[in-house]
Amino acid sequence: MASIVRLSDTGLPPLDPVAGPGWLRRAFPTLLVFAVALVLAVLILVYGNPAAPGSSGFWTIVRSRGASLGTIALVAVCQAVATVLFHTATSNRILTPSILGFDALYVLTQTSLVFFFGASAGGMDGIPKILAQSGLMVMFATLLYGWLFSGKRANLHLLLLVGVVLGMGFGSVSTFMQRLLTPSEFDVLSARLFGSIGKANLDYLPIAAVIVAVILGFVWSRRRRYDVIALGRDVSVGLGLNYRREVVTILVLVAVLVSVSATLVGPMTFYGFLVATLAYQFARGDRHSEILPLAIGIGLVALLGATFILKHVFAAAGLVTVIIEFLGGLLFLIVILRKGMR
Template sequence: MAKRLILLSTLLLIACAIYIGLGAEGAWSFLLPYRATKLASMLLVGVGLSVATVLFQTITANRILTPSVMGFDALYVMVLTLLVHVLGGVGYASLPAALLFAMNVAGMTALGMLLFGLLQKGARGDIMRLVLTGLILGILLRSVTEFLQRMIDPAEFQMVQSVSFARFTQVEPSLLLLSALVTLPALALAWRMRTRLDVLALGDATATGLGENPKRGQAQALVLICILVAASTALVGPMSGGGGSFFGLIVTALAHVITPSERHRILLPSAALTGCIILVGGQTVMERLLDLTTPLTVVIELIGGILFLVLLVKRKRA
């Protein structure tokens, strides 16, 4: 497994070097900081979303589910639409970027924690009810968003649409720093939980027998999931434009194939490296070869949808 992780690391370094150097025309004093900022955002988002998906699939014991079913993407778009509707396009544009980032991170993190708290009391910690509640909430949020979008000016609607997809070409260094300050501690805590996650993956009964409190472990993992997804989404936008992102599904499916291990000390770095390679490699193709004619998220959704159907059919046959 160590050799495969080294191979993934090497591929990532090659992808980063190609992204920085390919098609470089002009002064490096401008190109290097510009491309380095975008590259850092891709690495941060790739690691954050990949680790969050691994944690989510561990506590739900389901390799098909991803954190986007909790309604994070829908909440992000709804908050932006509501701000534009209330403040207007000019008022929204005048808001400090740091304030918008903080509002999105706080709102999306609070959503996940609220859901889990309610389920702990009302559903006795049933994690699958948490997932179903997330699905229903996501549908509700998208319905409210569509209603609000029909009420705003077409120019303001275009403004909302422009930030409703993940965008790595317009990342502010200040927001990148804020996102790193939020994401890196959460990643460190997730890595610290790696052995506990191995126990939680065995099921509630087995975990309890081994001395682990499943409810507490699931709650801690969910808080980290909320923080990681919220910070990544607030930085670059949602990785989907529809009902949910398939990015995490692709990453974890490939990670299980490349490094077939259930131990999180292997699975976490494998998924993180795979996610970064997909984002950096995909963005390189989009920017350098296709001239941004197709958003990266569209390609991810296409591949992810096919992979989702394959996994679903395979699961039914099993």
């Protein structure tokens, strides 16, 4: 009985999956994708550099490309971790965080700036702007989750339903405002809403990196709790976890990660679903200590590979997010159709 009390107090499984004798076999897919990501990163840094190797111009170009790699890394971490955690909280691997209306809220925020303050506001950048945008999305998520989970009839299905309705409402308001914009204002807004890694504001990277690093450390420290939550509400409550508090915490973390990613490169609906689904397929287990690193690695390979191929083979570097979203949406349809035929 004492051991049960200790388990309920911590919510942790007794064994660490990485500490067993087969840790190398379980970690092999993760090590492989990170090795591929490292090779792709080096190729992006040095391939096609017109300056002489070792010259000052060579290193200037490398540093410029390195900033883009930083953006890719942050977006991969944000989208992969947010989607995996969202699947854990909802116990549904088909849904994406965009179902809660985060992407629609980002579009509404950008549209409102241009609509009320003109085209100059749409092109405005700076740390206050990223803090305001992220703060608005997090405040929206916190108020929504706190309200929906405060009553006795609180449940996740109601939360998802409200998120869908709010997302549709935000989208309708955004569309109405966009129809009233002048062509020049709409052009500025379209540039802001079109996701592009190459157009990311590098001034955002330091503060975004700090936010993502803190969240990643927090998530990793609670990875065993998330293993329990993935088993369902009844099992989690039976093992002593405060299920409602843990789910609300996860959803707030998802809101922060999605807001950071959207602020850097714009909304991405299916990229997280793509990398999370592939991670589930190739992971040797269902524990978050295996799925989270693998999802991040696959996200890096997807973005780095698409960036390298589209830039050096097709000369279309600006279409990276478009291709990734297309592949993610295609995989989403395949998963839906396969589940429908079972």
